[in-house]
Amino acid sequence: MSDELVQIETPFAFNEENQREFDELIGRYPIKEAAMLPTLHLAQKQAGYITPAVMKYVAEQLEVTVMKVKDVVTFYPMFFEEPVGEYVIRICHTLPCALRDCKVVLEHLKTKLNTDVASETNLAKGTTVDGKFTLMKVECLASCDVAPVIMVNDDLYKNLTPEKVDEILAKLTS
Amino acid sequence: MVEERRILYEHLDVPDINTFDVFRQYDGYARFEKAIAEYQPDDISKMVMDAGLKGRGGAGFSTGLKWSFVPKDIEPRYLCCNADESEPGTFSNRYVLEKNPHLLIEGILICCYAMGIETTYVYIRGEFTLGKKMLDAAIKEAYENGYLGKDIRGTGLNVDIYSHPGAGAYICGEETGLIESLEGKRGQPRNKPPFPAVEGVFSKPTVVQNVETLCNLPFIVGNGVEWYTKMGPTYADTRSDPPTPDPNTGTKLYCISGDVNEPGVYELELGLTCSELIEVAGGLRGKEVKAVIPGGSSAPILTHYELDTRLDFTSLTLAKSMLGSGGIIVMNETRNIVDCLLNIMKFYAHESCGQCTPCRWGTPWVRDIVQRIADGNGRKDTITRPKFGVAENGRWGDTGETEEIYEDLDLLESVANNIANVDTMTWNTICVFGIAVSWPAVSYLRKFRPEFEATIREGKLVTLPIAEATVPPEENYAYQQRFVPKEFADLEQPSEE
Numbered sequence: 001m002s003d004e005l006v007q008i009e010t011p012f013a014f015n016e017e018n019q020r021e022f023d024e025l026i027g028r029y030p031i032k033e034a035a036m037l038p039t040l041h042l043a044q045k046q047a048g049y050i051t052p053a054v055m056k057y058v059a060e061q062l063e064v065t066v067m068k069v070k071d072v073v074t075f076y077p078m079f080f081e082e083p084v085g086e087y088v089i090r091i092c093h094t095l096p097c098a099l100r101d102c103k104v105v106l107e108h109l110k111t112k113l114n115t116d117v118a119s120e121t122n123l124a125k126g127t128t129v130d131g132k133f134t135l136m137k138v139e140c141l142a143s144c145d146v147a148p149v150i151m152v153n154d155d156l157y158k159n160l161t162p163e164k165v166d167e168i169l170a171k172l173t174s
Numbered sequence: 175m176v177e178e179r180r181i182l183y184e185h186l187d188v189p190d191i192n193t194f195d196v197f198r199q200y201d202g203y204a205r206f207e208k209a210i211a212e213y214q215p216d217d218i219s220k221m222v223m224d225a226g227l228k229g230r231g232g233a234g235f236s237t238g239l240k241w242s243f244v245p246k247d248i249e250p251r252y253l254c255c256n257a258d259e260s261e262p263g264t265f266s267n268r269y270v271l272e273k274n275p276h277l278l279i280e281g282i283l284i285c286c287y288a289m290g291i292e293t294t295y296v297y298i299r300g301e302f303t304l305g306k307k308m309l310d311a312a313i314k315e316a317y318e319n320g321y322l323g324k325d326i327r328g329t330g331l332n333v334d335i336y337s338h339p340g341a342g343a344y345i346c347g348e349e350t351g352l353i354e355s356l357e358g359k360r361g362q363p364r365n366k367p368p369f370p371a372v373e374g375v376f377s378k379p380t381v382v383q384n385v386e387t388l389c390n391l392p393f394i395v396g397n398g399v400e401w402y403t404k405m406g407p408t409y410a411d412t413r414s415d416p417p418t419p420d421p422n423t424g425t426k427l428y429c430i431s432g433d434v435n436e437p438g439v440y441e442l443e444l445g446l447t448c449s450e451l452i453e454v455a456g457g458l459r460g461k462e463v464k465a466v467i468p469g470g471s472s473a474p475i476l477t478h479y480e481l482d483t484r485l486d487f488t489s490l491t492l493a494k495s496m497l498g499s500g501g502i503i504v505m506n507e508t509r510n511i512v513d514c515l516l517n518i519m520k521f522y523a524h525e526s527c528g529q530c531t532p533c534r535w536g537t538p539w540v541r542d543i544v545q546r547i548a549d550g551n552g553r554k555d556t557i558t559r560p561k562f563g564v565a566e567n568g569r570w571g572d573t574g575e576t577e578e579i580y581e582d583l584d585l586l587e588s589v590a591n592n593i594a595n596v597d598t599m600t601w602n603t604i605c606v607f608g609i610a611v612s613w614p615a616v617s618y619l620r621k622f623r624p625e626f627e628a629t630i631r632e633g634k635l636v637t638l639p640i641a642e643a644t645v646p647p648e649e650n651y652a653y654q655q656r657f658v659p660k661e662f663a664d665l666e667q668p669s670e671e
Contacts, residue, residue: 031358036359064358071359072359072360075343075360077343078341079341094521095262095263096431098514099431100432139525140260142260142302144431145265145430145438147437154303154304
């Protein structure tokens with residue numbers, strides 16, 4: 001049996017806290033489908049990544065087809081269909097950051113974490129062996145004045161140098 | 175030196191300005207109260223129109239005019255606040271959301287009052303987790319203090335504001351893409367018309383406004399139209415006879431990044447020149463300015479010949495560029511334009527939503543051509559095509575001479591122009607993403623062609639000295655069309671005989 005089928009059989013449901021948040025969300029929109037993005041964010045927060053079971057559950061909650069959910073999940077780069085590390089490191093490599101040497105920071109991160117950069121279709125490529133970090137390049141993070149920047153999960157780190165990267169990684173691994 | 179004129183950002187650094195109580199101490203919500211006490215909704219719309227406020231999100235469309243398209247007889251109507259700030263080089267909305275979210279709420283309230291809107295969605299880009307947290311907290315406080323919800327301040331006005339997170343797609347900053355995304359679908363832009371003002375989110379009339387535009391509203395209402403129009407130039411639109419005023423009023427949150435000593439957001443009156451802005455931002459980091467991107471990465475590039483261009487909507491449009499979202503990226507003499515274009519084209523190839531074929535296939539194609547050139551594999555020598563012209567026999571045909579062409583450069587311009595033609599300003603795509611791709615591609619190529627040619631010739635990235643790298647003004651098509659607008663007040667007024 002393929003992995004995917006196994007995953008479908010592992011059911012997903014919101015925990016109590018998220019269910020409460022979801023109930024509040026759904027009341028904001030005249031149609032249920034409109035709550036798609038916040039619901040998927042919520043589900044991803046709970047499940048770590050969007051499994052087929054999550055899609056099925058979200059589809060049932062929003063009264064749309066699973067295909068519609070899949071359609072949305074594949075469009076937006078912030079939704080993961082594969083497992084990612086505990087800390088997702090997003091490094092901006094667009095022009096303003098490139099002008100401020102984000103390449104040096106990226107190379108440093110790669111050697112430090114001993115991993116490659118994840119691509120959208122292959123997140124495992126950028127995930128460390130211990131599953132703690134996933135390194136991915138993203139487009140402009142709208143912090144060009146403090147470039148180069150990285151985002152670790154929800155936190156933004158500014159004006160990076162290799163030394164600062166060391167500090168951040170030391171703090172996260174301790 | 176030009177002075178900063180802080181209006182939207184005036185109290186940004188006040189400690190705890192993000193809390194309701196502190197915001198109240200600095201005139202917070204007083205302008206909204208003034209609006210509901212002294213003006214009818216239509217008066218507010220008229221004030222915004224008279225103030226000449228132009229949308230700060232990118233297109234620079236008159237806000238008052240946009241409001242006038244909204245049918246008043248269809249209920250409900252919606253306001254979508256566009257906080258999906260993703261244009262490379264732009265970062266002013268982030269600070270408003272993170273530090274002064276109540277100002278945005280006040281702007282939204284004034285807009286809702288003017289337009290009779292009861293529901294607002296603030297579409298925040300997914301990466302702005304702190305901004306969303308701050309805004310959500312501010313919305314909660316506003317509800318608690320009776321500035322949101324049902325029957326606000328006993329006026330019978332009902333307004334609800336909800337924040338809606340995006341999920342990392344650049345195209346959701348396009349207004350119809352944003353609406354699709356808000357409805358829970360892929361953020362693929364819609365065909366226009368119908369415009370969102372007539373049929374937007376949930377098929378109802380929708381006003382879509384940028385954060386900065388909405389933040390201007392409290393000041394227009396609070397200080398009056400006359401005060402507002404004193405800031406920034408008003409040009410004469412000579413396309414009509416007699417010329418009509420073309421206002422570029424107010425301040426702009428200029429985001430400056432790249433090779434300057436003090437990158438950051440500077441709030442200045444519209445209409446200062448490019449070199450003045452660089453000076454305000456602590457001067458250039460490096461020896462000379464090689465190029466400036468004036469309005470986010472989609473805007474056509476300016477060369478060192480064009481540093482006297484005034485950074486406002488009209489002047490930049492006439493200079494065949496755009497103010498866009500006000501993200502200015504400066505490059506010094508060490509930068510390679512081919513490399514910079516490659517970076518930008520990678521961005522667009524990644525962010526194309528995939529809906530229209532010219533864009534879906536064209537953007538990766540353009541990226542691959544630039545990549546090939548940058549890698550030193552640009553196609554050059556093999557093609558020496560016959561030069562057509564008047565031949566020896568006096569007829570049109572093969573002249574017998576040959577000319578060397580850079581195949582990849584022609585191809586680059588051709589592919590880019592087939593996504594959207596920058597000369598005729600027509601695009602083969604549904605939304606303006608097409609023009610956002612071909613504008614940089616074609617303008618970098620035309621203005622810095624020697625650098626592209628040298629890179630192909632040498633087979634590696636070559637950074638030429640500025641004087642050699644830039645096409646001189648007299649040879650460049652883009653400059654020939656350029657002219658500088660006249661201020662309306664300077665026009666000779668027709669005598670009344």
